[in-house]
Amino acid sequence: MAQIRQTRAFDPIELELLWRRLISMVDEAAAAMVRTSFSTLVRESYDFSCVITDASGQSLVQASESIPSFIGTLPETVKHFLRFFPPDKLEPGDVLITNDIWLGTGHLPDVTLAKPIFRDGKLVAFSATTAHVPDIGGKIRSPEPREVFEEGLQIPPMKMIAAGKTDETLVGIIRKNVRTPDQTMGDLYAQIVALDLMEDRLRVLMESYGLPDLTDLAREVQGRCETAMRAAIRELPDGTYRSELKTDGLLDKPITIKLALTIRGDEIEMDFAGTDAQVDRAINCALCYTNAMAMYGVKVCTSPNLPNNEGAWRPITLKAPPGCIVNPQFPAPGGSRMLIGHYVPMLVFGCLGQIVPERVMAACGSPMWGMNQSGVREGGKPYANMFFYNGGMGGNTQRDGEIGRA
Numbered sequence: 001m002a003q004i005r006q007t008r009a010f011d012p013i014e015l016e017l018l019w020r021r022l023i024s025m026v027d028e029a030a031a032a033m034v035r036t037s038f039s040t041l042v043r044e045s046y047d048f049s050c051v052i053t054d055a056s057g058q059s060l061v062q063a064s065e066s067i068p069s070f071i072g073t074l075p076e077t078v079k080h081f082l083r084f085f086p087p088d089k090l091e092p093g094d095v096l097i098t099n100d101i102w103l104g105t106g107h108l109p110d111v112t113l114a115k116p117i118f119r120d121g122k123l124v125a126f127s128a129t130t131a132h133v134p135d136i137g138g139k140i141r142s143p144e145p146r147e148v149f150e151e152g153l154q155i156p157p158m159k160m161i162a163a164g165k166t167d168e169t170l171v172g173i174i175r176k177n178v179r180t181p182d183q184t185m186g187d188l189y190a191q192i193v194a195l196d197l198m199e200d201r202l203r204v205l206m207e208s209y210g211l212p213d214l215t216d217l218a219r220e221v222q223g224r225c226e227t228a229m230r231a232a233i234r235e236l237p238d239g240t241y242r243s244e245l246k247t248d249g250l251l252d253k254p255i256t257i258k259l260a261l262t263i264r265g266d267e268i269e270m271d272f273a274g275t276d277a278q279v280d281r282a283i284n285c286a287l288c289y290t291n292a293m294a295m296y297g298v299k300v301c302t303s304p305n306l307p308n309n310e311g312a313w314r315p316i317t318l319k320a321p322p323g324c325i326v327n328p329q330f331p332a333p334g335g336s337r338m339l340i341g342h343y344v345p346m347l348v349f350g351c352l353g354q355i356v357p358e359r360v361m362a363a364c365g366s367p368m369w370g371m372n373q374s375g376v377r378e379g380g381k382p383y384a385n386m387f388f389y390n391g392g393m394g395g396n397t398q399r400d401g402e403i404g405r406a
Helices: 014-034 073-084 169-179 181-210 215-234 287-304 343-352
Strands: 046-055 059-062 095-100 112-120 122-134 158-160 237-246 256-265 267-269 315-319 369-376 382-390
Touching: 014 046, 014 059, 014 122, 014 181, 014 215, 046 181, 059 073, 059 215, 073 095, 073 112, 073 122, 073 287, 095 181, 112 169, 112 181, 122 181, 158 169, 169 181, 181 382, 215 267, 215 287, 237 343, 256 343, 287 315, 287 343
Parallel strands: 267 315
Antiparallel strands: 046 059, 046 122, 095 112, 095 158, 112 122, 237 256, 256 267, 369 382
């Protein structure tokens, strides 16, 4: 006879204490990652994210400093890891790695690491990080590649560390294929510092509150976020709202991106049907990145103060025709995917602005300007560096916009 599992209820005070502890541990991990990183991309640009998921890869809590494009991508990558490495193939001390464009964030420089967390021999959670490494080989930050193979080293989902033992062959391959091996590996090890810290803090939390796993806590936190998001969506009038943008593109004609956003009760569906096809330049925006930027656009207009976890995304679905520029197919390049992805929230704002204009901000500045530096130092040692120049952020009815900054 199957055993009936006893669920745990949390009173409001206990739940708030647990939630604040969760936030503090991912924020502490983010701070540790910044302090131990080697590159300016993490240390100054904060191009990274830290998250804790439950055992199924569903987001539980994400660091406060997370950038919008990682809100939705990082937990999804953990779910992809589980497809390659189900729980019975994982053990304590493992660290998984990938930079696959379609399983990660849409371009190769973003490397995702995840660590399974066990309690009493049972998989209970994952700590995970994504960071933009200073170099991944290939052409430096150019939209010119015709295929992903030109953009750098591709790392399929695999174990960088297995049961506490580092795969030195993989480390050697990475070092041999990048211009800045010390910085790149230094940042990857900084990510591992963050993973270990989240694991340690989560173990202490579970021990302190007598939690055998995170099932009940995840259900409570994610369920509350889902309820709040559905309530926010119900405040919006049902209907289908359309928005369209044309970008200059890189070829002979502009690129058109179309969005139809449909509200039905407490759910939202976004459909990019009619969007132009993928191109043979590195501005294609993989669906994982499109999804993250679209979710961000919905969230800031409906429930901007709601925690970023799995529950907030459950009422929202997205689809895009395979082969369009916001859902490109292998081997399409995507190194500069933000040149298209930047417009996705603007399309969402264009739709929601028709019904709640007071919640929508004006369009932001350019997708991103970047100064790339690379060369060879005296003595023959190569170097590479990237410096971001960000465009301004649009204002809304509640506040002024932000000026552009470097």
